[in-house]
Amino acid sequence: MSITSLSIKKIRNLSEVAFTPAKRINIIHGANGSGKTSLLEAIHFLGLTRSFRTNQFRYLVTSAERESLVYSEVDSYSAGKSHPLGISRNLDGDVRIRYSGATLELSELASLLPLQVINTDTFELLxxxxxxxxxxxxxxxxxxxxxxxxxxxxxxxxxxxxxxxxxxxxxxxxxxxxxxxxxxxxxxxxxxxxxxxxxxxxxxxxxxxxxxxxxxxxxxxxxxxxxxxxxxxxxxxxxxxxxxxxxxxxxxxxxxxxxxxxDGVSAAERLSRGQKKLVVSALKLAQGAVFHRMSQRPCIYLIDDLPSELDEQHCRLFCEFLEQTHNQCFITCVDPASLLGFWQPETEVACFHLDSGQLV
Ligand SMILES: Nc1ncnc2c1ncn2[C@@H]1O[C@H](COP(=O)(O)OP(=O)(O)OP(=O)(O)O)[C@@H](O)[C@H]1O
Ligand SMILES: [Mg+2]
Structure with a gap:
């Protein structure tokens, strides 16, 4: 499963952003407030018609706008052939899911685009x-x-x-x-x-x-x-x-x-912040590994601010693990130098720079 092209309209500060993601590793970097998390939210919206940050659509749609739209080409079954998938949602509550010329139900969309999010909310798992x-x-x-x-x-x-x-x-x-x-x-x-x-x-x-x-x-x-x-x-x-x-x-x-x-004690009470991040990430990554073994399909991972809480060595180990899975990853960070040195030359890595809601 991978997204082969993506066009985002009117999601938070992303008024219009379009790009061609790499099949494996996508690094999205930019200053605070540039729109990195919003871009991950847009992909989540594509897979589930809602954000992972809010249950209320009115906060997701760009202020003063009425409708958000994400259009993509997806290779859902990793068959080397992409199909168009478009989601639109407006403030009146209308949601449209169009895949390859047909209208889909939400549950059909959920199984079409298996998503995993790793962000600060993931700590809630512990x-x-x-x-x-x-x-x-x-x-x-x-x-x-x-x-x-x-x-x-x-x-x-x-x-x-x-x-x-x-x-x-x-x-x-x-x-x-x-x-x-x-x-x-x-x-x-x-x-x-x-x-x-x-x-x-x-x-x-x-x-x-x-x-x-x-x-x-x-x-x-x-x-x-x-x-x-x-x-x-x-x-x-x-x-x-x-x-x-x-x-x-x-x-x-x-x-x-x-x-x-x-050691027989609740991990939530015992572990440091960085250790917790590794444990909750391992839980999410294990789900993707089991899913892939059962269905032969990779997941899409949305990893917000991967380097936060991690020292250089653990950040490297995290990237090395991601590199060896089949998943398509969208990883955000403030400083690309914190991630760019970790990948093997043969790994397909694309790097995107966001500035004030625009790709530069
Ligand atoms: N509905 C909205 N309409 C327009 N702009 C919004 C809306 N909601 C949030 N914003 C703005 O969008 C910008 C991008 O926010 P986002 O959380 O994506 O930034 P970020 O790049 O992830 O920053 P950080 O590095 O601090 O996590 C912020 O300036 C935010 O105030
Ligand atoms: Mg953010």
């Missing part, structure tokens, strides 16, 4: 709530197994229904038994898929982290959301009075988490 780590697991499980999305949606539906019954305060025992039976069935299926994905991910994560920093001994483990020694239906019964009082279901896959530990 420091944020379990919901962020569940999202991370579910990205992988979604791409790893076609049945995942149906099971995930069904589980959410049944859980919502059970929770609204709990909120009413009264729940008919026969009705509850029926809901619980369905809930347990989807919970077990969902948990099996998440567990299987994490089992596949761990060896890749270990190997990549070792490449980026061989001193760190990090253990990943999956916590399914309830004590696995007790069947979930027993737990649902045991917890009923508490759940009724709280108005929601306390045990199940909605509480699943990915534990990241170093």
């Amino acid at each position: 420091e944020g709530s379990p919901a962020i780590r569940r999202q991370f697991i579910d990205w992988g499980a979604f791409h790893a197994d076609q049945t995942f999305i149906m099971i995930w949606r069904s589980f959410k539906r049944v859980l919502q229904q059970r929770n609204s019954l709990l909120k009413c305060g009264k729940i008919d025992p026969t009705l509850r038994e029926l809901w619980d039976k369905e809930l347990v069935q989807y919970a077990d299926q969902l948990t099996a898929l998440r567990k299987a994905y994490i089992e596949v991910l761990i060896p890749d994560f270990d190997a990549i982290l070792h490449r980026l920093n061989s001193d760190l001994d990090i253990r990943l483990s999956f916590a399914p959301g309830w004590d696995q020694k007790i069947p979930l239906d027993t737990l649902l019964n045991d917890n009923l009075q508490r759940d009724l009082k709280q108005g929601f279901t306390s045990a199940g896959p909605q509480r699943a988490d990915l534990k990241v530990k170093v």
